[in-house]
Amino acid sequence: MTIMIDTGNYIAAKAAVMAKPDVVAAYPITPQTTVVEGIAKYYSTGEYAGEYICVESEHSAMSACIGASAAGARTFTATSSHGLLLMHEMLHWAALARLPIVMCNINRVVGPGWNIWADQNDSISQRDTGWIQFYCSINQEIFDTVIQAFKLAEHKQILLPVMINYDAFVLSHTTMPADIPDQKDIDHFLPRYEPQWKLDVHNPTTFGNIILPQAYFKVRKAMQDAHEHAKKMIPKINAEWETITGRSYGGLFEEYRCEHAEHILIASGALGAESKIAINRLREKGMKIGLARLRVFRPFPTEEIIRYAEQADLIVIDRNISIGNEGAMCTEIKAALYEKSDAQVTGFVAGLGGTDVTYKDIEKMCTQAVQGKAKSGAWYGLKEDV
């Protein structure tokens, strides 16, 4: 095991290379660029021994990944913001084709106005494509999640693409230490990819043919079943990783000081890491509050949400907005609790456009919610005089 002190993007590149993909196809976009730069560097030194496909757009990057994965290759890519949006059609294709492609998406604002800072609207808008979605809070977790994502995606009862999301600049360009396991440990955890179907001249099949309504219905149901199965597999894979590295993120949620909590804060991404400091300070003040950091947005962890609501009222901070309604995570949490719980859910929208959200801001939001002074759906930190 070695310590690597580097940015989230270079650590993601290191993880991707250590997972030994056969093919990487990617197109650069701020703030993802250094992920593919990192992989290119490993390619030039021979540390990455697979194929590196330079493409002319993100739509082509995802298409190349689909072709490679369909031929039985372990496949990786990375993108961000408008790049992810340009992939949209092929994201649906990858998921319906049941191809275990792993992709890092660095959460960046969607323009206009042109803005490269952090917010989650890019990945939230791809919610319904069928991709499994992880949200990471620190660079170490980025490394660990990339490796775990390949194992999850390639599991024969899952076979779904996985998107690993983390915040632009807050994580992608911020240097932190990360423990890097030995290659042999990763190889043991993540053996060579054995595809469950592939385009093969020795066993000829075609893919994506016209299918009748009932057959399509069945294909969709199979995807849904795979997502349900992923809910069970994510904690298992996390536990297996813990035996190798000693690190655990809990599974679908990372719980922090939730014992005897009367309020539970739900946040994701880098806000989740910042929230831990806020929770510590609020606990010192005597507030019975804990944090459930949402790691997995798809499949949505409905059962855990219900469990938290049995114990406490919920406070939700969304770094995204479904315009015309409210933060997407808040909506889904309320839907999960329908007819199951009468717990209070107080949602905040904060940090859009890369607006800084500090532990003090999170403290204020939690305090307002606990005191009943916050209206759900409130936009925290919006300055009218800008």
Next chain:
Amino acid sequence: MKKYQVISTISYPKIGANGKTGTWRIFKPILDKAKCVKCLRCWIFCPESAILRNNDESIDIDYDYCKGCGVCAKECALKAITMRREGDQE
């Protein structure tokens, strides 16, 4: 043939029942075997693989799959294939 277990849109090769022409062909190619020199240009150009090669390199036309597009007649240098309206007397 290996069957995959995953539920997705995977198709296995078989006799193309769904590719049969049925009753909607308007023109059909008629082959004059006396003129044919077995050059196989029609076999190369047929977009439906409806030209059948025999062991002696002579050809036949598979009317189950022929769509009557006329490409074979157009490509035949010796005019050994002509197009006739369906139902017309040969």
